[in-house]
């Protein structure tokens with residue numbers, strides 16, 4: 001009886017493995033950019049634009065113009081605890097230790113405190129809302145104040161937000177804060193007020209190297225789709241299955 005049960009469950013396991021293997025094989029037939037978009041959950045409504053973001057780490061020089069212009073554009077409090085977007089400097093030392101710094105969100109630029117001869121590699125990582133297609137922040141909001149726009153942008157309705165902070169806790173990327181005066185939650189909107197008028201988000205308008213782009217993932221020949229086709233992009237924390245639509249070129253495994 002016991003052996004039979006084991007055999008039966010083993011058969012089930014083998015059967016599942018074959019199916020899973022087939023799925024992996026089928027998936028691996030897709031181009032990498034298709035896998036990334038597929039993982040974010042293709043939108044039901046393909047008539048609207050469905051926005052995502054691309055960041056080319058190779059192009060970022062850590063000037064902080066993006067974080068600075070974001071604060072100005074979106075009335076983010078100037079104190080260095082509040083950011084909609086910020087830049088981190090990663091320094092990987094020869095001994096394998098990692099130093100991550102973001103003084104004032106990178107707004108004033110960076111200096112390097114590690115001596116040259118101890119550095120294995122160093123690079124900058126701009127961060128902002130990942131505009132997750134399966135956003136944990138939206139799922140936990142008890143009053144529906146956080147919602148997803150038809151274009152796939154996670155937004156907060158200040159009229160409804162009760163400042164309970166559940167979404168701040170739920171965001172695995174640290175992209176939300178409680179506005180000290182409004183007492184409601186604030187976050188990157190991909191400059192929704194600008195992009196709906198055909199303007200670029202402030203951070204992308206001011207980036208001197210074009211390290212940040214955004215685009216319509218429904219447009220397979222658009223700038224973002226071409227960026228995804230050209231580069232082998234990665235997302236942050238893929239194991240959390242948030243459906244992140246923030247794609248990085250040259251994302252090192254050390255980045256969290």
Ligand code: SF4
Nearest residue numbers: 129130132137154171
């Ligand atoms: S990054 Fe955070 S705030 Fe942005 S959609 Fe994802 S969970 Fe929400």
Ligand code: SF4
Nearest residue numbers: 060061063064066207
């Ligand atoms: S403005 Fe561009 S180059 Fe400067 S820190 Fe931001 S992403 Fe990097």
